[in-house]
Amino acid sequence: MPPTPPTPPTPASRPLRVLIAGAVCAVLAALPACSGTDSAHHTDEALGSEAPARPEQPGRPQADALPGMPPVLDPKDAYAADRPGRLAEAVKDFPTRIYVPNTNSNTVSVIDPKTYKVTETIPVGRQPQHVVPSWDLKTLWVNNDLGNSLTPIDPKTGKAGKPVDVHDPYNLYFTPDGKYAVVMASKDRQLVFRDAHTMDRVKTVPVTCGGVNHADFSLNGRYFIVSCEFSGELLKVDTAKMRVVGQQKLDVRGAMPQDVKMSPDGRTFYIADMVADGLWILNGDTFAKPRFLPTGKGAHGLYVSRDSREMYVSNRGEGTVSVFDFAQDKLTKKWRLPHGGSPDMGGVSADGKVLWLSGRYNSEVYAIDTRSGKQLARIKVGSGPHGLAVYPQPGRYSLGHTGIFR
Numbered sequence: 001m002p003p004t005p006p007t008p009p010t011p012a013s014r015p016l017r018v019l020i021a022g023a024v025c026a027v028l029a030a031l032p033a034c035s036g037t038d039s040a041h042h043t044d045e046a047l048g049s050e051a052p053a054r055p056e057q058p059g060r061p062q063a064d065a066l067p068g069m070p071p072v073l074d075p076k077d078a079y080a081a082d083r084p085g086r087l088a089e090a091v092k093d094f095p096t097r098i099y100v101p102n103t104n105s106n107t108v109s110v111i112d113p114k115t116y117k118v119t120e121t122i123p124v125g126r127q128p129q130h131v132v133p134s135w136d137l138k139t140l141w142v143n144n145d146l147g148n149s150l151t152p153i154d155p156k157t158g159k160a161g162k163p164v165d166v167h168d169p170y171n172l173y174f175t176p177d178g179k180y181a182v183v184m185a186s187k188d189r190q191l192v193f194r195d196a197h198t199m200d201r202v203k204t205v206p207v208t209c210g211g212v213n214h215a216d217f218s219l220n221g222r223y224f225i226v227s228c229e230f231s232g233e234l235l236k237v238d239t240a241k242m243r244v245v246g247q248q249k250l251d252v253r254g255a256m257p258q259d260v261k262m263s264p265d266g267r268t269f270y271i272a273d274m275v276a277d278g279l280w281i282l283n284g285d286t287f288a289k290p291r292f293l294p295t296g297k298g299a300h301g302l303y304v305s306r307d308s309r310e311m312y313v314s315n316r317g318e319g320t321v322s323v324f325d326f327a328q329d330k331l332t333k334k335w336r337l338p339h340g341g342s343p344d345m346g347g348v349s350a351d352g353k354v355l356w357l358s359g360r361y362n363s364e365v366y367a368i369d370t371r372s373g374k375q376l377a378r379i380k381v382g383s384g385p386h387g388l389a390v391y392p393q394p395g396r397y398s399l400g401h402t403g404i405f406r
Contacts, residue, residue: 130387
């Protein structure tokens with residue numbers, strides 16, 4: 001079993017962090033790392049900068065934040081801890097690898113990004129859907145959906161551990177306070193809150209929508225937005241109360257919402273829709289009817305650039321990636337894979353220079369240059385590659401999925 005996650009900070013400890021700036025790392029020992037950045041001074045940092053990491057400044061406690069959640073580094077940038085190369089102490093010794101769950105082959109392909117070669121193939125449970133970094137960054141969980149288990153992988157050694165019994169783990173998230181794992185039990189029509197370490201069931205939340213699959217948390221951690229792909233609905237869930245507080249049907253016939261991502265300023269949630277072929281743009285606080293932006297056929301995965309300026313949208317049905325500019329609130333570029341493909345799930349390299357995506361229907365993985373949009377490599381893997389994880393990545397802690405780091 002993986003090591004016990006660090007005890008999340010308590011609200012009472014937060015003022016101390018602000019007062020004792022010279023002892024930040026000691027005070028922040030509850031966090032996985034003390035090696036991030038004060039992103040307020042780095043929003044214009046060049047993508048892929050090799051500048052050494054500076055000691056992280058204490059975050060800003062929010063009066064309305066989820067109790068026990070690490071302080072926000074920059075209230076204007078949720079991804080302030082994700083700057084190029086700024087790895088947490090907990091992951092600095094981990095080799096950089098690309099972990100690819102092959103849903104039809106029941107394996108995880110491990111790719112060395114320097115050579116673009118598969119270095120290992122790890123047998124796992126039946127129908128692995130996603131590879132998910134744990135909240136404390138020390139474990140990768142393989143979601144064996146039909147195998148009803150989670151396989152832990154030690155990212156330092158690349159070795160798989162004994163599977164943990166968890167029913168219907170289509171996808172996996174972690175609450176911002178590090179206490180609970182949230183299993184997206186798609187077939188069971190449930191959100192299951194479990195202990196983040198033992199995976200013991202804590203609370204089961206039945207839902208009336210079909211196909212709960214992806215999510216993201218608000219900036220203050222108080223709620224998260226969930227997509228329901230089979231019924232074309234969205235949910236709003238209260239994190240602390242562990243209950244659904246909002247539900248709405250998307251206004252298009254056959255809507256099939258997929259990945260969910262919050263904007264850097266925390267004001268907006270973007271939801272990719274594989275049937276509507278674009279993004280739903282939602283105010284999470286009001287949970288009012290979202291507006292729609294077309295991107296491309298089969299819009300599926302959403303990934304934020306290392307400078308928090310852009311978001312990459314994988315259009316699985318047409319072999320393209322759309323680039324969305326947050327400040328301009330519009331699409332600025334579209335990259336086409338040579339000879340087509342089916343770009344699906346993935347992540348951005350630690351230096352921000354490469355976007356890695358699985359090719360769901362082509363048994364391959366794509367490496368794409370984030371500056372030019374050019375394909376750098378196309379690598380053969382097992383059948384049905386899906387929730388690919390690039391690891392390690394910058395960030396203090398993980399909210400789950402293929403890597404949502406704050």
